[in-house]
Amino acid sequence: MTIRTAIVGYGNLGRSVEENIRNQPDMELVGIFSRRAELDTDTPVYPVADIDSYRDSVDVLFLCLGSATDIPEQATAFAASFSTVDTYDNHKKIPAHYEAMDEAAADNGNVAIVSTGWDPGLFSLNRTIASSIFPTSQQNTFWGKGVSQGHSDALRRIDGVKKAVQYTIPREDAIEAARGGHGADVTGHGAHLRQCWVVADESEHDRIREEIVTMPDYFVGYEVEVHFISQEDFARDHQGLPHGGHVITSGTLGGTTNAVEFSLALESNPDFTAAVQVAYGRAAYRLKDAGLTGAFSVLEVPPYLLAPESLEELLTRDV
Numbered sequence: 001m002t003i004r005t006a007i008v009g010y011g012n013l014g015r016s017v018e019e020n021i022r023n024q025p026d027m028e029l030v031g032i033f034s035r036r037a038e039l040d041t042d043t044p045v046y047p048v049a050d051i052d053s054y055r056d057s058v059d060v061l062f063l064c065l066g067s068a069t070d071i072p073e074q075a076t077a078f079a080a081s082f083s084t085v086d087t088y089d090n091h092k093k094i095p096a097h098y099e100a101m102d103e104a105a106a107d108n109g110n111v112a113i114v115s116t117g118w119d120p121g122l123f124s125l126n127r128t129i130a131s132s133i134f135p136t137s138q139q140n141t142f143w144g145k146g147v148s149q150g151h152s153d154a155l156r157r158i159d160g161v162k163k164a165v166q167y168t169i170p171r172e173d174a175i176e177a178a179r180g181g182h183g184a185d186v187t188g189h190g191a192h193l194r195q196c197w198v199v200a201d202e203s204e205h206d207r208i209r210e211e212i213v214t215m216p217d218y219f220v221g222y223e224v225e226v227h228f229i230s231q232e233d234f235a236r237d238h239q240g241l242p243h244g245g246h247v248i249t250s251g252t253l254g255g256t257t258n259a260v261e262f263s264l265a266l267e268s269n270p271d272f273t274a275a276v277q278v279a280y281g282r283a284a285y286r287l288k289d290a291g292l293t294g295a296f297s298v299l300e301v302p303p304y305l306l307a308p309e310s311l312e313e314l315l316t317r318d319v
């Protein structure tokens, strides 16, 4: 079988999903739906306004939209017409997103796999598995140093921001404390600096800075640096999208102390996130083919559904 896929939103993530699909043995890319008429790609491009007329031509639609505003505003409409996979990552609002996508997808016989990627995504899986192993455990999550696409997207959505990037920088002493089983007093807010580099007119700097440091869910509670730079300096110094992180869990079992650490080191945050999202696209197709509908988090998707290989092959190779 060949899974007919499409992308909506052609930014960092959309471009990485496009490239990733080219390497999938069981997928074809029908087209890219964008708000922009012209895109730098050989893939067919269609106006996002016309997307519903393609509902019978697409099995899985990858939502490569921003989480700050695009997903909350647009995702349920896509889930009403297509089976979707998104990377929505405003953690506080994921339960509400799940419920909204569940209603939209189930009412229309579609599947919506929500909040894939690495955090949320693979880190979510590891947090649940690792904390399930210990009767009581200490668990800490660390990100960076690297570029958070979600936080960078949130910056770009502020009026007056022309270009922006947000680096997440963890405190190394906090990571070492967690590794030593002393992470109880370590918090995500206390363990990370959020460093923002922004291009905007000087007359807007004070307002933009205030909007950043008071932005709920994204920046409030963290140590935040806001640096305003020129377009030229931004182009010279801020082009890469590396990232990574760790989920560190420790606990006692009987009289022994044991620890689990899941780490990522990413040269390209969007390339890795796209690879996870596309694998869940395979699962979305299979879930719908099995007659299931509604929303699924990564915690509810059996891992074998992600793989191009058969379960029998995986049992031989991976178990």
Ligand SMILES: NC(=O)C1=CN([C@@H]2O[C@H](COP(=O)(O)OP(=O)(O)OC[C@H]3O[C@@H](n4cnc5c(N)ncnc54)[C@H](OP(=O)(O)O)[C@@H]3O)[C@@H](O)[C@H]2O)C=CC1
Pocket (backbone or CB within 6 Å): 008, 009, 010, 011, 012, 013, 014, 033, 034, 035, 036, 048, 064, 065, 066, 067, 068, 070, 087, 088, 089, 090, 115, 116, 117, 118, 119, 120, 121, 149, 150, 151, 153, 154, 156, 269, 270, 273
């Ligand atoms: N769960 C996880 O682990 C991860 C999640 N993410 C999520 O992925 C989301 C998308 O990230 P990213 O792709 O970097 O965001 P981008 O800003 O690059 O792209 C997002 C959207 O912005 C629009 N866009 C992009 N460039 C332009 C432009 N030049 N002009 C007008 N519109 C533009 C695109 O729509 P259009 O083409 O229609 O204009 C696209 O839908 C993030 O918000 C984050 O929440 C990212 C990494 C990891």
Ligand SMILES: N[C@@H](C[C@H]1CC(C(=O)O)=NO1)C(=O)O
Pocket (backbone or CB within 6 Å): 089, 118, 119, 120, 143, 144, 146, 147, 148, 149, 150, 151, 167, 168, 243, 269
């Ligand atoms: N969702 C994140 C992926 C990781 C990175 C991150 C952070 O730096 O705060 N949190 O989760 C992203 O958009 O890059």
